[in-house]
Amino acid sequence: MESLGSSVKKKATERHHKAEVLIAGEQLRLRLHDSKLIKDRRYHLRTYPNCFVAKELTDWLIEHKEAPERETAIRLMQELMAHNIVHHVCDKHSEYKDAKLLYRFRKDDGTFPLDKNVKVFMRGQSLYESLISAEDSIMKVREESSIQYQRTFPGCELIDWLGQNGETSSRKEAVELCRTLLEHGIIQHVTLRHHFFDSNLLYHFRINFRRRRRLTELLGEILRPVQEDPDSPFCLRKLNPETDSTSFLSVQPNKEIKAPLSAVRRSSATSLSGGGPGGYFNSPPGLVECNPKSVLKRVITNEELLCPGAPYIKKTIAIVGDAVGWGIVVRGGKPCHIQAVDPGGPAAAAGIKVCQFVFSVNSTLVLQLDYKTISHLIMTGPRTLVMEVMEAIE
Numbered sequence: 567m568e569s570l571g572s573s574v575k576k577k578a579t580e581r582h583h584k585a586e587v588l589i590a591g592e593q594l595r596l597r598l599h600d601s602k603l604i605k606d607r608r609y610h611l612r613t614y615p616n617c618f619v620a621k622e623l624t625d626w627l628i629e630h631k632e633a634p635e636r637e638t639a640i641r642l643m644q645e646l647m648a649h650n651i652v653h654h655v656c657d658k659h660s661e662y663k664d665a666k667l668l669y670r671f672r673k674d675d676g677t678f679p680l681d682k683n684v685k686v687f688m689r690g691q692s693l694y695e696s697l698i699s700a701e702d703s704i705m706k707v708r709e710e711s712s713i714q715y716q717r718t719f720p721g722c723e724l725i726d727w728l729g730q731n732g733e734t735s736s737r738k739e740a741v742e743l744c745r746t747l748l749e750h751g752i753i754q755h756v757t758l759r760h761h762f763f764d765s766n767l768l769y770h771f772r773i774n775f776r777r778r779r780r781l782t783e784l785l786g787e788i789l790r791p792v793q794e795d796p797d798s799p800f801c802l803r804k805l806n807p808e809t810d811s812t813s814f815l816s817v818q819p820n821k822e823i824k825a826p827l828s829a830v831r832r833s834s835a836t837s838l839s840g841g842g843p844g845g846y847f848n849s850p851p852g853l854v855e856c857n858p859k860s861v862l863k864r865v866i867t868n869e870e871l872l873c874p875g876a877p878y879i880k881k882t883i884a885i886v887g888d889a890v891g892w893g894i895v896v897r898g899g900k901p902c903h904i905q906a907v908d909p910g911g912p913a914a915a916a917g918i919k920v921c922q923f924v925f926s927v928n929s930t931l932v933l934q935l936d937y938k939t940i941s942h943l944i945m946t947g948p949r950t951l952v953m954e955v956m957e958a959i960e
Contacts, residue, residue, distance in 0.1 A: 574749060574761065582751025582772060584649065585687045590779040591651035594632075595671045601626065607668060614655045616674035620667045632781045640664050642781045650679055683750065689743075690752035693733070694775045707931055710768050714931040715756045718770045725764050737764060744769075770929060774952070780916075783886050783950050860897065861905055861920050868901055868933050871923055871956050878956045880925060885916045885951045892944070892951055894918055899936035901925075904955070922955040 598604045598618060603626055606615045624639045626632075633639035643662040646652040654660075655668040662669070672678035697705050698717070704727055705717040719727075725740045727733075734740040744762040747753045753762070754772045762769065871878055885892050893911020896902050901923045907914050924932055927943045928951065935943075944951055 575758070578749055578751040578754070578772075580751075581683060581749070584683060585690075585751060585773055586779065587645065587649045587651070587784055588684070588687060589773070589775065590781055590784055591646050591649070591671070592673070593779055594646075594781065595673060598623070598626075604671070604674070609668060614668050614670070617655050617668045617670040620663055620669055621665055623669075624664050627781070634782075636664055638782070638785070641785060643669075645784050653677070686746055686750045687752065690747050690750070690771075690773070691775050693728075693747075694752075694771055694773070696731070697727070698776075705770070708768055710756055714934065715768060715770060716926055716929050716931050718756060718768045720766045721763050721769055722765055724769065740764075774929070777882060777884065777952070780884060780886070783884060785886075860903075862898070862903060866901065866903075866923065871901060871925075871933070877959045878923070879959055880954055880956055881917070881922075882952065882954050883916050883918060885912050885918065885953065887949045887951060888912055896924060896937045896940050896944075901933050901956075902935070902937045902940050918953070918955070919957065922957045925954040925956050928952050 595604070603622060604616055604618050606613055607617055607619070608614075620643070623643070624633075624636050627639040627642065628635065633642055640662055643652060647660075647662050650672060652662070652669055652671055655670050659667060678684075697703055697719075704719045704723045706719070707714055707716050708718045708720075709715070710718075721744065724744060725737055728740040728743065729735075729737065734743060741762065741764050744753065748755075748762045748769075751772055753769050755761075756768045756770055760767055870876060885894075888911070891911070892913050893908030894904055894913040895906040897905035903924065904918060904920055904922045907918055907920055924940060926932055927940060928947045930943060932940050932943065
């Protein structure tokens with residue numbers, strides 16, 4: 567059976583980023599309309615409908631925690647301009663300027679280009695909404711290679727569904743549609759090994775169209791990762807020797823241990839395989855601060871977590887990793903929990919907390935997995951990590 571080629575994967579990833587930018591841009595547009603930041607404005611005796619002032623929007627992005635400072639806010643809006651989502655009202659400025667200039671979303675003036683990629687994206691979004699809203703949806707938790715995946719569907723069942731719901735007129739047309747969706751980064755094989763086939767192979771949507779995006783995710787997708795130190799494969803975040811030794815907080819910051827596999831960090835292929843001169847345990851000076859004892863007051867079972875009326879709430883959190891990683895330590899098993907969080911890292915900024923239980927990682931259900939397997943899933947996944955966690959209700 568045909569495997570997924572590297573060129574197809576590369577194009578799918580590029581188109582997937584384009585789709586993420588479109589979603590983030592549309593979510594921002596709707597929020598700005600709700601905030602009345604987008605409105606009709608007059609300038610030099612002329613009225614410009616549905617526009618915003620760049621300087622006001624920069625202030626809004628910082629105030630609403632979408633950007634840490636003005637420079638990042640400008641880069642975010644420039645990314646939207648580069649994808650033809652936003653433009654200057656008179657098209658006199660090709661760059662986004664943090665000034666009293668008027669800009670507008672192309673969707674608000676009918677100039678948004680509906681090219682083939684956008685049409686495929688819109689078709690994928692429509693199918694996603696129809697599938698996820700169906701009473702007896704084909705998107706279910708299924709297992710492949712002893713790993714459970716959420717919201718999956720066999721290729722043949724999706725082909726059946728498309729024909730039964732009038733989306734396509736033949737199985738051949740349905741297969742062509744699904745292969746196009748995969749090539750545009752909208753659906754994917756659960757292990758990324760295969761193209762789309764009318765078979766029992768499992769697939770799921772690569773894009774969660776309903777998840778609220780943080781604009782900073784866009785920069786996390788387009789920035790090239792900084793070269794990492796291959797000698798510290800599983801350090802959570804290397805401490806600067808010149809800084810205070812308590813810069814990574816757990817419960818007892820005076821305890822220090824090496825974190826070989828529980829520390830979640832992006833690493834090189836050599837590190838993942840345990841090869842190279844360093845191996846798993848040869849971390850250099852500058853270790854993470856981590857509590858060797860469990861932060862949990864008592865052992866919690868999956869049955870307790872999932873019991874109706876249990877005092878836990880499920881949260882979906884997106885974490886954009888930086889050059890060093892995400893800044894968390896995962897421990898335990900069945901279920902695993904968050905053992906430690908770097909207060910200055912991406913996870914803390916996104917809302918991850920100590921003692922939360924890990925429910926899923928990038929749409930993969932992980933309640934039955936141990937911390938080593940979960941750490942591997944995170945480290946081999948995308949830089950933007952989407953976690954579902956169970957948090958105790960206080």
